Amino acid sequence: MDARQGEQSHEDCSPRPFPQTFASAAGIAAEPPSLQNKDSTFNTVVSRSHPCAIQPTRSARIKREVPFKPGDLVLAELWRKQTLEFRKMFSLTATGKALSNWGMVLHRDIVGKFPGQIFKTSTNFKLLMRRPSLEEYAMLMKRGPNITYPKDVNTLLMVMDINEGDYVLECGSGSGGMTLFLSRAVGSEGRVLSLEVRDDHHCRALKNYQRWCAAWAVAHEEEWPQNVEFIKKDITAVAEDMKAVTFDAVALDMINPQVALPVMHPLLKQGGVCAVYLANMTQIIDLLEGIRRCQLSLLCERVFEVMHRDWIVAPALRKDGSIVQRVEPQHNRSEESPDQRRRLMDDEMPFGTMPYIARPRHGLSSHTGFLVKLRKIKPAHPEPTSDNGC
Numbered sequence: 001m002d003a004r005q006g007e008q009s010h011e012d013c014s015p016r017p018f019p020q021t022f023a024s025a026a027g028i029a030a031e032p033p034s035l036q037n038k039d040s041t042f043n044t045v046v047s048r049s050h051p052c053a054i055q056p057t058r059s060a061r062i063k064r065e066v067p068f069k070p071g072d073l074v075l076a077e078l079w080r081k082q083t084l085e086f087r088k089m090f091s092l093t094a095t096g097k098a099l100s101n102w103g104m105v106l107h108r109d110i111v112g113k114f115p116g117q118i119f120k121t122s123t124n125f126k127l128l129m130r131r132p133s134l135e136e137y138a139m140l141m142k143r144g145p146n147i148t149y150p151k152d153v154n155t156l157l158m159v160m161d162i163n164e165g166d167y168v169l170e171c172g173s174g175s176g177g178m179t180l181f182l183s184r185a186v187g188s189e190g191r192v193l194s195l196e197v198r199d200d201h202h203c204r205a206l207k208n209y210q211r212w213c214a215a216w217a218v219a220h221e222e223e224w225p226q227n228v229e230f231i232k233k234d235i236t237a238v239a240e241d242m243k244a245v246t247f248d249a250v251a252l253d254m255i256n257p258q259v260a261l262p263v264m265h266p267l268l269k270q271g272g273v274c275a276v277y278l279a280n281m282t283q284i285i286d287l288l289e290g291i292r293r294c295q296l297s298l299l300c301e302r303v304f305e306v307m308h309r310d311w312i313v314a315p316a317l318r319k320d321g322s323i324v325q326r327v328e329p330q331h332n333r334s335e336e337s338p339d340q341r342r343r344l345m346d347d348e349m350p351f352g353t354m355p356y357i358a359r360p361r362h363g364l365s366s367h368t369g370f371l372v373k374l375r376k377i378k379p380a381h382p383e384p385t386s387d388n389g390c
């Protein structure tokens with residue numbers, strides 16, 4: 001059965017039923033998410049005058065600050081001289097202790113305070129306590145395999161052109177890093193099917209997802225969308241099960257993505273993007289060789305990297321706190337010709353007032369992974385023969 005059965009045409013504005021799960025569509029067992037989406041942000045009504053206009057009954061959702069509560073995720077940071085010296089993420093309880101080399105803070109002293117507050121430890125160090133962002137959570141959560149780095153995930157989402165309501169296939173789940181970002185991007189109307197061959201990685205990804213969802217519910221007093229199905233299966237073994245499913249995009253972060261190509265290709269909508277994340281250029285060569293050997297109609301549009309470089313921008317101070325002065329050189333005007341002197345006088349600007357360009361040259365810095373953008377296209381007629389062993 002088609003996982004998208006039940007969708008309406010663009011003209012039909014009646015409420016859309018919650019989509020059937022991929023797993024049930026595919027006839028395979030999915031891990032049920034532990035939390036259910038009980039409430040939605042807006043109650044919607046259909047206007048009589050404009051039957052297709054869906055209007056929120058409230059003009060805007062009321063956002064309010066929520067103080068720390070047991071069950072919250074807390075990020076403790078020690079900043080000194082614009083430098084992060086220590087960072088730790090922990091789950092807040094009613095009776096626990098936040099322990100570190102910098103001293104201890106009782107959890108009960110944190111409960112009830114608002115995030116963004118500085119707490120003094122038992123040894124008089126100042127720790128900033130706040131809730132972690134999704135990027136910070138992904139970087140600090142317990143890992144099985146390495147995650148897709150958040151800086152790269154955001155670009156992958158852009159390349160795949162993921163929108164709310166999209167259906168995305170992911171392989172493999174790994175530690176669940178990319179899954180969390182996909183889940184946020186597709187929202188409560190979308191779905192993510194996340195495949196993982198290893199039992200330990202499948203469990204790790206699910207636990208990381210559930211921990212984030214539980215903390216989100218505490219911090220935001222609403223549920224994170226339950227839109228991910230974690231399935232413990234080799235992608236090469238799901239082809240038959242998923243014949244009827246169509247995805248808007250596919251994200252592959254696995255050691256040999258070329259083995260997934262013949263399976264994912266029929267599942268990806270025509271014109272859709274399969275984004276691949278790989279650490280080594282040799283893997284990209286194998287990927288492209290896989291496309292060639294299987295004669296898949298995938299256009300490799302881009303192979304690229306995402307680079308971030310952090311800068312220090314701060315007043316220049318000496319150790320004693322005094323300000324470092326900019327020093328003007330002395331030059332001897334008497335040795336200049338009258339012409340030179342006039343030009344200097346005319347053009348003269350006081351030392352330190354000339355605007356300069358000051359930016360890094362384009363160059364390489366630390367490498368996380370290569371991003372490959374493959375687009376499914378319709379081949380021109382006549383189609384190639386598939387005499388290639390695939």
Ligand SMILES: C[S@@+](CC[C@H](N)C(=O)[O-])C[C@H]1O[C@@H](n2cnc3c(N)ncnc32)[C@H](O)[C@@H]1O
Nearest residue numbers: 147148172174175176177178197201234235253
């Ligand atoms: C680098 S990890 C993925 C990390 C993930 N993107 C994250 O952000 O946490 C690669 C995962 O792909 C899984 N994998 C490799 N080949 C697979 C296959 N044929 N089917 C399903 N999963 C596979 C591995 O077991 C591993 O957990």
